Amino acid sequence: MATPPKVEINQDYQYGFHEEEKYVFKTGRGLTREVVEKISSMKQEPEWMRLFRLKALDHFHQKPMPTWANTEMLSAIDFDNIYYYLKPAEQQGKTWDEVPKEIKNTFDRLGIPEAERKFLAGVTAQYESEVVYHSIREDLAKQGVIFLGMDDGLKQHPEIVRKYFGTVIPPADNKFAALNSAVWSGGSFIYVPKGVAVAIPLQAYFRINAENMGQFERTLIIADEGASVHYIEGCTAPTYSSDSLHSAVVELVALKGAHIRYTTIQNWSKNVYNLVTKRAVAYQDAIVEWVDGNLGSKLTMKYPSVYLMEPGARAEILSVAFSGKDQHQDAGAKVVHVAPHTTSAITSKSISKDGGRTSYRGLVKVYKGATDVKVSVRCDALLLDEASRSDTYPTMEVEEDRVQVEHEATVSKIGEEQLFYMQSRGLKENDARTMIVNGFFEAFTKELPLEYAVELNRLIQLEMDGSLG
Amino acid sequence: MSDAPLLVIENLHVSVEGKEIIKGISLQVNRGEVHALMGPNGSGKSTLSNALGGHPRYQVTGGRILFQGEDLVAMKADERARQGLFLAFQYPQAIPGVTVLHFLRMAMKAVRGAETPSPKQMRQAIKEKLALLEMDEAFLQRYVNDGFSGGEKKRCEILQMAVLQPRLAVLDETDSGLDIDALRVVANGVNRLMGPTMGVLLITHYQRLLNYIQPHVVHVLMDGRIVRSGGKELALELEAKGYEGSDTEATASGKRG
Incomplete structure (x- = not known):
């Protein structure tokens, strides 16, 4: 039975509602070896994955917390108070009617089934720890495109998963990658066969509903030679007075001549820690694009990366961050030029308001031998x-001479003259500010499918109107 | 429409950061009239236009401004625009990421309110004005004043004026930075838009714009005061003799205003 949405703490955040918590299984609070074993056994995983998880758990315990970004916020994470696994439904739906009513209700309010009908080639919807709905257009499936929840990917395509899983981001990479590797559940598995172009986007939507929930989805996308795919993810959560944790790992593999675009609109409620590791490897002439928008969360630490492994590979990382009161978006990008004749472009735009903090943290690494890099x-x-x-914290480690590196950084404020100019055209002050902000994000917004661009502008409008009080 | 005169300025004093720049100006612009306000650098021309536009840093410390009978000083810049005042800026501001088309639409919506035409009509109206100003349609997709040449900025100002159809247009040094072709186009635009219900206040340092736009009245501004007013021949006289002479003459003949 659905409960009416409770009074929301933050009135500007329209996704702060929650449904009554129902589940078929939930671990206790806190992270133990038993919790990890339980997750693995419930999922009836192969032995290698069980061992992978347990080893990762050791890494998690051994790895120190990051000493950068925001140590004050990081040290406030209470790992013992988090629920690491919650299974919301007995089975996954292939139609929305097969999805439990409260959960379907949530996704209806988020507009997912409608978006699916209008302009998506496939959808996975994750609620707490599990994918509760999944679909892919028949014509794509017929061409051999695989789009599944990660757990089903492991069951149905163990050979591909075992070949790539954890190879781009090993569990020991960092504390939160280790955590995810130990308790991962859900996420997407995509394989696009040689030469197949998926013309319209595939989407995943991640929803946290329960309080003090930890969501640890794991996504692996492989675009085989000459293949292309655009994947979009969105995420929201209810507003609670205590914290939740979202810690995903996303691995992309772009083989020779492949093209992967990965778009994120992150709009978690402001009590969610969003500590995510995203990395891609790009082989010869492959293109990887991260289009990364961060609006919500309490603390985001996310630096989408591309390793350019072979000549001709190209990386484009475009990110925007909007930080309001009590928020810190520590976002950025990493490009690692392993091979010569590789190119990368990083564009980062951030807006801070009402005491919010944004940081750009980036790494450009050019290995010895990687000549003619741009x-x-x-x-x-x-x-x-x-x-x-x-x-801004840019790090450059360039071991070659024959490279072309450009770096430009600006910090600006909305000028009095600019506002006066716009107001003298009849625009109210706040509308003028909103217009400036939308214009500032335009380089990002124009890369989004129209529906998402409209949504993003609307979200910014809400954030801006919030300041009127 | 109100029967009150379009613009009445009475003994206006304006200060910027505590320093008085405009020291008692009186002026009346009626519908259908073009007034030229001329003066050397530092005479207070731009201060007057900013004060008329409602720039928050320009403090009216005395006198009043009545626009169609209403107290203009009490209104914020955006309210003034909605009442039908338009200020063409000497230094138009860039708005990166906002296209000219979007800006024009939003401005039209803000100024026209309930009488906003449909998007289709709007587009049609904008196209017509573009043609009038000999501008390419591709201009609409550029970001407002972002990377524009001096001439493009001024044309963009006149395009906005054309689209918004104000009752009173204050053109602040619109001729500066324009080559002779651009000047002709801009002036033609203003002439075509000018009608019996509209008034124009041209603020300029040089006489040359007045070769293209015929003023009904010319005022000479020196050190925050209007020292002479006359017909269009006054502009020619200033061109020949310079501002120095008018100051002396003003002192001799007494200030009028």
Whole structure:
């Protein structure tokens, strides 16, 4: 039975509602070896995955917390208070009618089935720890495109999963990658066969409903030679007074001549820690694009990366971050040029408001032997008031001489003259500010499918209107 | 429409950061009239246009401004625009990421309110004005004043004026930075838009714009005061003699305003 949405703490955040918590299985609070064993046995996983998880758990315990970004916020994470696995339904739906009513209700409110009908080639919808709905257009399935929840991917295509899983981001990479590797559940598995172009986007939607929930989805996308795919993910959660944790691992493999675009609109409620590791490897002439939008969460630490392994590979990382009161978006990008004749472009745009913090944290690494490499990095920050803060932490490690590296960073404020100009055209001050902010994000918005661009502009409008009080 | 005169400025004093720049100006612009306000650098021309536009840093410390009978000073810049005042800027501001088309639409919506035409009509109206100003349609997809040449900025100002159809247009040094072809196009645009219900206040340092736009009245501004007013021949006289002479003459003949 659905309960009416409770009073929301943050009125600006329209996705803060929650449904009554129902589950078929839930671990206790806290992370133990038993929890990891239980997750693996419930999923009836192969032995190698069980061992993978347990080893990762050791890494998690051994790895130190990051000493950067925001140590104050990081040290406030109470790992013993989190639920690491919650199975919301007995089985996955192939139609929305097969999805439990409360869960379907949630996704209806988020507009997912409608978006699916209108402009998506396939959808996975994750609720808490499990994918509760999944679909792919028949014509794509017939061409051999695999789009499954990660757990089903492991069951149905163990050979592909075992070949790539954890190879781009090993469990020991960092504390949160280790955590995810130990308790992962859900996420997407995509394989696009040689030469197949998936013309319209595949989407995954991640929803946390329960309080103090930890969501640890795991996504693996492989685009075989000459294949192309655009994957979009969105995420929201209810607003609670205590914290939840989202820690995903996303691995992309773009084989020779492949093209992967991965778009994220992150809109978690402001009590969610969003600590995500995203990395891609790009082989000869492959293109990987991360289009990464961060609006929500309490603390986001996310630096989508591309390893350019063979000549001709190209990386484009375009990210925007909007940080309001009590938020810190520590976002950025990493490009690692392993091979010569590789190119990368990083564009980062951040806006801070009402005391919010944004940081650009980036790495450009060019290995010895990677000659004729081109890199461009551009970071623009816009501060909407005196209380807000923006920092840039670019790291360049260039071991070759024959490379072209451009770096440009700007910090700006909305000028009095600019506002006066716009107001003298009849625009109210706040509308003028919103227009400036939308314009600032335009480079990002124009890369989104129209429906998402409209949604993003609307979200920004809500954030801007929130300041009127 | 109100029967009150379009613009009445009475003994206006304006300060910027505590310093008085406009020291008692009186002026009346009626519908259908073009007034030229001329003066050397530092005479207060731009201060007057900013004060008329409602720039928050320009403080009216005395006198009043009545626009169609309403107290203009009490209104914010955006309210003034909605009442039918338009200020063409000397230094138009860039708005990166916002296209000219979007900006024009939003401005039209803001200014026209309930009488906003449909998107289709809007587009049609914008196209017509573009043609009038000999501008390419591709211009609409560029970001407002972002990377524009001086001439493009000024044309963009006149395009906005054309689309918004104000009752009173204040053109602040619109001729500066324009080559002779651009000047002709801009002036033709203003002439075509000018009608019996509209008033124009041209603020300029040089006489040359007045070769293209015929003013009904010319005022000379020196050190925050209007020192002379006259017909269009006054502009020619200033061109020949310079501003120095008018100051002396003003002192001799007494200030009028």
